[in-house]
Amino acid sequence: METETSRERGQDDVVIEAIDIHKHYDTSKVVVKALQGVTLRIHRKEVVAIMGPSGCGKTTLLNCLSGLDRITQGTIRIANQDIRNLSDRQLTLFRAREMGFVFQTYNLLPVLTGLENVELPLLVSGVSSREARTRALASIEQVGLLGWADHRPAEMSGGQRQRFAIARALATTPSIVWADEPTGALDSKTSQEILDLMLTLNHELGLTFVWVTHALEIARQANRMITMADGLIQEDIPIKAQASVGTFGERGAQR
Numbered sequence: 001m002e003t004e005t006s007r008e009r010g011q012d013d014v015v016i017e018a019i020d021i022h023k024h025y026d027t028s029k030v031v032v033k034a035l036q037g038v039t040l041r042i043h044r045k046e047v048v049a050i051m052g053p054s055g056c057g058k059t060t061l062l063n064c065l066s067g068l069d070r071i072t073q074g075t076i077r078i079a080n081q082d083i084r085n086l087s088d089r090q091l092t093l094f095r096a097r098e099m100g101f102v103f104q105t106y107n108l109l110p111v112l113t114g115l116e117n118v119e120l121p122l123l124v125s126g127v128s129s130r131e132a133r134t135r136a137l138a139s140i141e142q143v144g145l146l147g148w149a150d151h152r153p154a155e156m157s158g159g160q161r162q163r164f165a166i167a168r169a170l171a172t173t174p175s176i177v178w179a180d181e182p183t184g185a186l187d188s189k190t191s192q193e194i195l196d197l198m199l200t201l202n203h204e205l206g207l208t209f210v211w212v213t214h215a216l217e218i219a220r221q222a223n224r225m226i227t228m229a230d231g232l233i234q235e236d237i238p239i240k241a242q243a244s245v246g247t248f249g250e251r252g253a254q255r
């Protein structure tokens with residue numbers, strides 16, 4: 001199998017770039033310096049795990065890199081776009097186009113079926129209802145749950161809910177998927193199935209994944225592990241060479 005390490009790749013391949021980013025939370029009592037000068041580059045098709053003790057700034061980093069939250073200082077470029085230059089509305093549209101999100105608690109709407117949950121971000125971003133249905137069904141097929149499309153989340157197992165959440169993240173054909181403790185609510189067998197699914201999607205579709213996790217056994221399955229302490233990167237360790245994109249070709253070709 002052909003492989004390549006991030007070190008062998010050029011600047012053109014950088015999809016996420018953070019330069020000396022700081023994030024301060026102004027509470028009524030104190031200013032919490034959650035990020036204190038983080039610089040990192042993530043290449044297309046990498047699977048990167050962000051690790052570290054509780055409170056070290058992992059979720060803050062993910063929220064800032066993905067534009068869910070604004071930084072206090074520094075520069076973030078996603079696919080060469082400096083996201084600080086975008087208005088809130090532009091940033092929302094940019095996120096909808098470039099990114100998918102997977103959370104520990106799935107964040108599926110309970111009143112909607114699995115299919116309707118996957119269709120929702122497509123409809124919100126202006127896709128016609130007919131196309132939204134076609135694309136949502138294709139994403140659900142990719143996670144292997146077509147037979148469950150008409151069920152509501154309450155009727156599903158945790159693993160099935162997370163598969164639908166992944167299908168929802170895929171539906172808008174993003175280039176990056178952010179996953180905050182994606183297996184935190186699952187037993188170890190189901191966790192492994194969800195990790196295997198994300199690794200397959202990385203391999204087959206060339207999606208870049210950033211995982212926030214507490215668990216070393218999860219981080220070890222990424223291409224690269226970044227550990228944080230007190231709002232700073234402590235270590236940045238390549239784990240294994242990433243696989244080249246397989247039979248499905250570049251994600252961009254599917255857009």
Ligand SMILES: Nc1ncnc2c1ncn2[C@@H]1O[C@H](COP(=O)(O)OP(=O)(O)OP(=O)(O)O)[C@@H](O)[C@H]1O
Pocket residue numbers: 025026027032033034052053054055056057058059060061
């Ligand atoms: N909205 C907020 N307002 C004030 N302080 C915050 C806010 N969000 C996070 N913090 C603080 O910022 C620091 C980093 O928090 P963050 O949630 O990023 O850490 P974490 O590494 O993801 O923790 P955990 O593993 O427990 O989820 C902590 O001191 C936290 O209390």
